[in-house]
Amino acid sequence: MQAYLVTSDGGPDAIERVERPDPGGDGGPGPGEVLVSMRAASLNFRDTIVAAGGYPRNDSFPCVPLSDGAGVVDAIGEGVTNFAVGDRVVNTFFRDWIAGDPTEQEMRSSYGGGIDGVLAERVLFPERALLPIPEHLSFEEAACLPCAAVTAWQALFVKGDLTAGQSVLCLGTGGVSTIALQLAKAAGATVYITSSSDEKLERAKELGADGTVNYKTTPDWHKEVRKLTDGRGVDHVVEVGGPGTLEKSMRACALNGHIGLIGVLTGTSGAVNPLPCVFERLSIDGIYVGSRQMFAALNRHLSANAIRPVIDRTFGFDEAIDAYKHLQSGSHFGKVVVTIGG
Ligand SMILES: NC(=O)c1ccc[n+]([C@@H]2O[C@H](COP(=O)([O-])OP(=O)(O)OC[C@H]3O[C@@H](n4cnc5c(N)ncnc54)[C@H](OP(=O)(O)O)[C@@H]3O)[C@@H](O)[C@H]2O)c1
Known part of the structure; x- marks a missing residue:
């Protein structure tokens, strides 16, 4: 073979x-x-x-x-x-x-x-x-x-305990972020997403994104996310960027928000000021895909919502x-x- x-x-x-x-x-x-x-x-x-x-x-x-x-x-x-x-x-x-x-x-x-x-x-x-x-x-x-969907599932629903009515920020439109958008929308969340491409952001809207920000043309995208949430910030971030995005992800979070720390698309080194995590009482969970049990729960969510x-x-x-x-x-x-x- x-x-x-x-x-x-x-x-x-x-x-x-x-x-x-x-x-x-x-x-x-x-x-x-x-x-x-x-x-x-x-x-x-x-x-x-x-x-x-x-x-x-x-x-x-x-x-x-x-x-x-x-x-x-x-x-x-x-x-x-x-x-x-x-x-x-x-x-x-x-x-x-x-x-x-x-x-x-x-x-x-x-x-x-x-x-x-x-x-x-x-x-x-x-x-x-x-x-x-x-x-x-x-x-x-x-x-x-x-990999991608189980990771998004663990970040949002296992570690994040996402409930209907909460808000989620997804970074970029790769494999993890697009399925995270779909899973969170089906659970009744309001979802914001960033991308380097306006065309991709239009596609994200078709998938249900409630608010979009181009992180290339709006380098302070976290401020835009705060504006979109009337200054409150989001309850969850699907953090796939790593050092280049983590501090901004923290600053995009609401008080008591949650970050699923997943990826390193911006590399593995760089300064990150951790203070927003302290003053906003944020929780950060390292996510590494997930178990068979998590995958089975994900599949039930996919089936129930035809995702x-x-x-x-x-x-x-x-x-x-x-x-x-x-x-x-x-x-x-x-x-x-x-x-x-x-
Ligand atoms: N911990 C885990 O268990 C786990 C599991 C899966 C993935 N990961 C990690 O998560 C990351 C994403 O994985 P993936 O498979 O979804 O990758 P992917 O499909 O290759 O996603 C790439 C996309 O990420 C976006 N991106 C790149 N740089 C960005 C930045 N500075 N800010 C925001 N978005 C940016 C871009 O979207 P636009 O074109 O829209 O700008 C790019 O197209 C990787 O680092 C991967 O290793 C970790």
Whole structure:
């Protein structure tokens, strides 16, 4: 079977396409295992970090890339009770983080980083690392969920305890932020979003954004967010920028606000004044994707509200490296997907 392999820290161009033994070829799935024919995988900013080396805790070469996949069950091993041949399934980001607070070992089990990922024609999963695909979603849409959507879910609903009527600020229009917008709107929140592109902000309005700010033409975007909220500030920030945005995110927050600290799109160094966090009684939670239990709760929310993740562009299996480059260009709105087999 065909798969892609990250063998060095040389970035997307160094990723190799290889022939690998079929994981179902040698006696089929073992006890508790499920063999899946992959149909789609999605890319996350994280996958560009893995390809360049230096992804914390989960950084071993060679490694099949990408954490987020969806496909069809081909065969099941002894003792598998939750899935049957032909079922449509999506995998969790962490193979071993089921529920509760994760252990160090569970955190080392991220697909496409710590362990081989899903950019392959067939993958063998333990039963616990799979969930049924919500009925209204395609394989491509389901493949958008394991990292970006579970992260947004944990930030807003698990750590943030978001309730109807609260306000949310999403930064940029990448994979995490667009699904965060959709999840929060469906829960009855008022949602503000920033982008470097007015055209993307128009698309965000179509998705339900109540207020938008262009962070390129309005560098003090936090002040604009305060204006949009009649000076109060927002209850939640989906913070994907890191040092270049964190202080402004704090200043965009209402008293007692919450920041889900998720990403480092602006890099990993730079001065941040923490005082607004103190004087506004803010809570900041570090978010690292989430557990299987969180993913299951997310799926119930998606089904109840018929939410479909936004796919910017779909690439064929042959074009996987182009998909990386498209993500790196930053021109996307929502998710970038690779289709597999079919
Ligand atoms: N902790 C976790 O578990 C976790 C999980 C998922 C992602 N992440 C992290 O979260 C970040 C986003 O990931 P992603 O997969 O959603 O990335 P992505 O899809 O590649 O999103 C990129 C988008 O972010 C926006 N952006 C870039 N610089 C920005 C800035 N200074 N201010 C506001 N927006 C900015 C841009 O939107 P516009 O084009 O609209 O300007 C860009 O298109 C990454 O750092 C990623 O590593 C962390």
